[in-house]
Amino acid sequence: MEPKINVKNLAHFSWLSRWPQWTGYAAAIWSLLYGLLGLYWLLGGTGFPFGKNDLRGQMMGSFLSNLNVDIGGKVIAIAGLVGTVVAFAMVSTWGRRIPSVILLSFAWIKSVTLVLIVPDSRIVQNFAYLFLLHFDLIDWRVVNQVFCIVGGFIWGASGLAYFRLTRDACGNCGRKGVSEGSSAKSVAQWGKWFTYLAVIMAMPYGIVRWAWALSIPLGTNSSTIVGNEDSVISEAILGGLCIGGGILTLGLIQRWGEIFPRWCLFLAGKQIPIWIVVVPATLISAIITLTGLKLSPQFIYMMVNGTITIENWGGFVPFLSWLPWGISLGIATLAYYLRRRGRCKHCGKL
Template sequence: MESKMVIRQSIGFPRLVKWPRRVGYAAALWSLIFGALGLYWVLGGDGFPFGENDPRGQMMGSYLANLSVHVGGTMIALTGFLGIFAALAMVRKWNQKRLYFLLLFYAWVMCAILLFIIPDSRILQNVAYLFMFYFDLIDWIVIHQVFCMIGGVLWGTTALAYYRISRDACGNCGRAGEGASIISASKWGKVFTYCAVLTALPYGIVRFAWAIGIPLGTENIAIIGDFSGEAILGGLCFGGAILTLALIQKWGEVFPRWCLFIAGKRIPIWLVVIPATSVSVIIFLTGLKVSPQVVMMIINGEITMKNWGEMVPTLSWLPWGLSLGIATIAYYLRRRSRCKHCGKF
């Protein structure tokens, strides 16, 4: 009965079942735009978002703060135009193993570069500032990073679809046989969910302390007592921790009573998985960029017992993003029902 209800909820999006065959075309179109931008910059166009055109790059943890327009533009143009052919080739199944592994490797490398190498901590910074209705830091560089992350998602889903199709699995659910054990996913999912909850708290605790005037881990009086700003930043962490518990609680599967006219109805999986996955990627990405800087500051003596609260709590972001991502996978495996495309459970 439960599986039938989930199937009815999914029928409202019939075109989505064809995404494994269509996402490659989307990746090819994105690659065309990406390559055209690289060529434009190589030919002297304005707006190259790295190197000397990005004065905040070093501070925000950019790996490409020293990239020149000639090297960077050429690499972007080549990878973009090559990506057009690679993406189109991944729309169909190939029997040649070498070509299969080469295409799959290219797609996953593109996904990793676009999601975790090109963007920096400005993504999380601006997401947090959106809750304060502060938009002044959104510039072309941030827009370009968002564009690259969209490309990363397209290349990741293209690689996933190509992998599934090539092994004769269902393109929509990935099942080639029986699905993963729900009991197993519940066990390890709880462990990573609690890890995500705990690692979300350190930054929030410090920010809440500053909001109420407690100089926890800092001597910088200028940042103490800004209740609205610090409370929002701290509240995002605590709110995220509470929402993370939905991955293992009943109210993460069924709308609670206070949801009025939708109370008691099952929560669509995508309504939880998409936001949780997006947040985990952004937090992990930021931790990846910030953590090396913080470690070096500790080694160099720039961070001491007098100012540890300003940067040390960000060290929890890397494990926070990772554990939240794994917990989200467990939630998906535990809740998914019979696939309406292949019929496997």
């Protein structure tokens, strides 16, 4: 027998746990704001972040480096207006007149576009530079990309909530009737292998950067990189972020990824809240995936035409592991979530 949930207690859940109820409205507000911004650019406003106004776009792997304001402004304005209507349709009774496949398709396409198509490698570049206390490269174009990624996650969440609603499933956990999905044993099995793959894919970039920090000319003959005292710390930190991230990824299948270890002092022995792991891991997998998606075609082309050689491959080839790294990390994070989510506090299903 399924345990009953006291409806009165739902009011005491945090606003975050009630995300299926408000993400649709958040998606509508986001779309309206960005649509108005597109209209502003179309009418001659300054700050259009793509095309000829973005001098670093092509170098950073932007898919929109050739987009002009006449087309881009119209697309953004129309997509914003349509997105506002679609978002309200997903949370309103009148939206039931529209086939759900249309609303869902729009939501998923918008989410993928905002997270993986609009941003480029400047996202991960500036994230890494934060650890070097280097903020000079953060400009309006980077802020715009961050804003789009936020919008993409909002649209993804609203689409997921609507999809669950159309299935008469719990908006928070997605379960309906008798518990569905893979068994814990099956999840642990495939989650383990994707975790190992993510760890392996994180290593190439980190190994090359640590080699440079140690003055080992691995894949480069540039004196400005190897043997330069000013770059030792930065190369060590950049390499450490990848290798350290790979090691932390093992926590997705280890006990210390679920229970705070002894060195955590007063937290030692306590269970790690699932969202402390899932949220950052999901975000990192997204920015790694989009970076690999943007740079891999460019670097493969450079390998084919001979621009990348045995003398300079270290600055390019390690990025080819980023796309499989990001995807495998995302799948490993999903497995961690499915394995640990337990009984839903909203519907009571296990």
